[in-house]
Amino acid sequence: xxxxxxxxxxxxxxxxxxxxxxxxxxxxxxxxxxxxxxxxxxxxxxxxxxxxxxxxxxxxxxxxxxxxxxxxxxxxxxxxxxxxxxxxxxxxxxxxxxxxxxxxxxxxxxxxxxxxxxxxxxxxxxxxxxxxxxxxxxxxxxxxxxxxxxxxxxxxxxxxxxxxxxxxxxxxxxxxxxxxxxx
Amino acid sequence: xxxxxxxxxxxxxxxxxxxxxxxxxxxxxxxxxxxxxxxxxxxxxxxxxxxxxxxxxxxxxxxxxxxxxxxxxxxxxxxxxxxxxxxxxxxxxxxxxxxxx
Numbered sequence: 429x430x431x432x433x434x435x436x437x438x439x440x441x442x443x444x445x446x447x448x449x450x451x452x453x454x455x456x457x458x459x460x461x462x463x464x465x466x467x468x469x470x471x472x473x474x475x476x477x478x479x480x481x482x483x484x485x486x487x488x489x490x491x492x493x494x495x496x497x498x499x500x501x502x503x504x505x506x507x508x509x510x511x512x513x514x515x516x517x518x519x520x521x522x523x524x525x526x527x528x529x530x531x532x533x534x535x536x537x538x539x540x541x542x543x544x545x546x547x548x549x550x551x552x553x554x555x556x557x558x559x560x561x562x563x564x565x566x567x568x569x570x571x572x573x574x575x576x577x578x579x580x581x582x583x584x585x586x587x588x589x590x591x592x593x594x595x596x597x598x599x600x601x602x603x604x605x606x607x608x609x610x611x
Numbered sequence: 612x613x614x615x616x617x618x619x620x621x622x623x624x625x626x627x628x629x630x631x632x633x634x635x636x637x638x639x640x641x642x643x644x645x646x647x648x649x650x651x652x653x654x655x656x657x658x659x660x661x662x663x664x665x666x667x668x669x670x671x672x673x674x675x676x677x678x679x680x681x682x683x684x685x686x687x688x689x690x691x692x693x694x695x696x697x698x699x700x701x702x703x704x705x706x707x708x709x710x711x712x
Binding site: 434437439440443447450451454455457458463466467470473474477480481483484485486488489492493496497500501504505507508509511512513522523524526527529530531533534535537538541542545546549550551552553554555557561565566568569570573574577581584585587588589591592595596 | 612613614615616617618619620622623624625626627628629630631633634635636637638639640642643644646647650653654657658660661662664667668669670671672674675676678679680681682683684685686687689690691692693694696705
């Protein structure tokens with residue numbers, strides 16, 4: 429199909445709009461001079477990708493993304509930025525001096541991935557979906573076919589929780605003087 | 612909708628994340644770039660799921676797992692950055708060269 433017929437479908441206008449917002453926000457995440465702005469541009473990127481999930485009828489995953497990623501992970505990032513006193517405000521030296529070769533590497537990676545997917549899938553189309561994926565289907569899949577990975581992921585979260593608390597808590601000071609006085 | 616429009620957008624997000632990983636000096640910004648890469652992977656998975664339309668929504672299940680593991684990884688990563696910052700009063704990863712020979 430050529431570009432004109434592609435553009436006539438309304439979901440492709442929406443994709444162009446949201447996709448360009450996502451791409452622009454992603455580039456601003458890595459080129460912004462302000463650390464808090466970079467985190468907020470990541471919020472825009474993730475929100476746009478949630479909208480793309482809705483376009484692809486993955487409704488449960490879209491809202492899980494908004495809740496978990498934007499609602500919790502980005503807040504955690506902002507805490508981390510504040511606590512580690514990342515240079516707030518404009519700072520010229522947020523990047524190291526390897527920008528040229530990094531741009532070359534990431535450009536080559538993008539060209540390779542795009543060329544490989546064009547070669548593999550050509551202009552294969554996604555059939556328009558009538559209704560969203562039901563949450564009941566995802567729940568049934570998680571508890572029957574994917575029960576073991578589900579439990580393993582619970583263990584991963586538990587380990588992350590315990591590890592995070594152990595790493596980040598303050599050292600407990602021994603109360604030796606108090607005990608010496610009491611005895 | 613063409614499958615490749617989503618795959619190329621996901622490839623763009625992934626490459627931009629790789630650029631951010633290589634270029635940024637602050638550890639928290641490196642973690643932000645890793646989150647960008649994972650967002651690209653999620654778009655890829657959901658696009659493939661919409662194409663093959665499997666019986667158990669496998670692509671969406673994988674995306675849920677990726678989101679969960681990414682959240683755990685960010686928690687641990689930020690704890691480590693916090694410990695580094697406590698010991699050295701700076702989160703600059705260029706200065707972490709004690710294990711370099």
